[in-house]
Amino acid sequence: MIKTKLKKAIVALLIPLIVLPQSFGTAEAATGTWKKNATGYWYAYSDGTYAKKTWLEDGGKWYYFKSNGYMVTGWKQIGKAWYYFGPNTGAMQTGWKQIGGKWYFFKSTGVMLTGWKQQAGKWYYFDASGAMVTGTVTIGGKKYVFDKSGVMTASGNIGNIITFGKYEQDNSTSNGKEAIEWIVLDEKADGSMLVISRYGLDQVAYSKDYKAVTWETSQIRTWLNDTFYKSAFTSAEQGKILSTTLTNEDNPWTGTPGGNNTTDKVFLLSYAEASKYFGEDKVTEQGYTINGNRACKATAYAKAHNIMTYNFESSYYGADMKQFTGCCWWWLRSPGSEARRAQYCANTGDIYYGNFYVYNTDCAVRPAMWIKP
Numbered sequence: 001m002i003k004t005k006l007k008k009a010i011v012a013l014l015i016p017l018i019v020l021p022q023s024f025g026t027a028e029a030a031t032g033t034w035k036k037n038a039t040g041y042w043y044a045y046s047d048g049t050y051a052k053k054t055w056l057e058d059g060g061k062w063y064y065f066k067s068n069g070y071m072v073t074g075w076k077q078i079g080k081a082w083y084y085f086g087p088n089t090g091a092m093q094t095g096w097k098q099i100g101g102k103w104y105f106f107k108s109t110g111v112m113l114t115g116w117k118q119q120a121g122k123w124y125y126f127d128a129s130g131a132m133v134t135g136t137v138t139i140g141g142k143k144y145v146f147d148k149s150g151v152m153t154a155s156g157n158i159g160n161i162i163t164f165g166k167y168e169q170d171n172s173t174s175n176g177k178e179a180i181e182w183i184v185l186d187e188k189a190d191g192s193m194l195v196i197s198r199y200g201l202d203q204v205a206y207s208k209d210y211k212a213v214t215w216e217t218s219q220i221r222t223w224l225n226d227t228f229y230k231s232a233f234t235s236a237e238q239g240k241i242l243s244t245t246l247t248n249e250d251n252p253w254t255g256t257p258g259g260n261n262t263t264d265k266v267f268l269l270s271y272a273e274a275s276k277y278f279g280e281d282k283v284t285e286q287g288y289t290i291n292g293n294r295a296c297k298a299t300a301y302a303k304a305h306n307i308m309t310y311n312f313e314s315s316y317y318g319a320d321m322k323q324f325t326g327c328c329w330w331w332l333r334s335p336g337s338e339a340r341r342a343q344y345c346a347n348t349g350d351i352y353y354g355n356f357y358v359y360n361t362d363c364a365v366r367p368a369m370w371i372k373p
Helices: 009-014 219-232 271-276 300-304 319-324
Strands: 002-004 032-036 041-045 054-058 061-065 074-078 081-085 095-099 102-106 115-119 122-126 135-139 142-146 152-158 161-167 178-187 193-197 244-246 262-264 330-335 341-345 351-357 368-371
Touching: 041 061, 061 081, 081 102, 102 122, 122 142, 122 152, 161 193, 161 219, 219 262, 271 330, 271 351
Parallel strands: none
Antiparallel strands: 002 054, 032 041, 054 061, 074 081, 095 102, 115 122, 135 142, 142 152, 152 178, 161 178, 178 193, 193 368, 244 262, 330 341, 341 351
């Protein structure tokens, strides 16, 4: 039996665009026959009229007809809502549907969903086009991360600045240590966060000796997980810092060994991590590679320990370079072009794969770690 769709009586009253067939008297009276020609399908009533600009139900499936009477297939906006009708059957779609390689969700009423959806304890997000998002997405000014299946894995803290621990920063020991500011780079579903210090905090050589070294055997690793760890964090804070197993890749250009994988509380970012978390690099008109997200400034304390900074105010460098005045170089844990060198990030945010020998004292330390709430 075929009957005109009345989703809710009030909806029919408030949305005049959804018009009932002229011959409608009762549901039982709305009977007729499907017709087809080269243009498509339509539905003819027994009284000689046909369905147009209206909904019909047949066998538990809903259909919509254009103003010319032909059945809708594919996408259709009705009122302010979007619907999708089977390209072959014309039946209104509900639930999860993959269309054109993208996933969409349609409510039981057929309305395409936009915004947030929770299902089986997992969160998904659908953009303004209705497509399910994946990867890192900014929503309401906050960054969220969604895996390949659309499940949210990081809940909006990415990019935030948090304070955790204390370290001398203003170079005035009389007023005590200052709270350390951290940038949230990543977040897991359990709320644990990968953070990196907002500023270059101190000056420490990657290794004091001019000889082959890896992250595992480096002086800076020992300093971070002993001196800095004990000095910057209370016992309660130390309990929130997670042990992290680090992959120490070889140098991707020269093959310099990265050494064994390690497990650390505090560490430096690798080349791969520094490339991943700060967005795309930019090349200026003068050919400089820059990344304002990756660049950082040194604290007064670090500058007092001879951290190198530079003045880019001269017009020689161009307007894009002025933002890097006062920024410092900072160490990465990845190996350089040979085993006596280590990679670092320049004061312009560019990553250099191996121009500094490990005993260099111009580079700042920018600690990173995973912490739990």
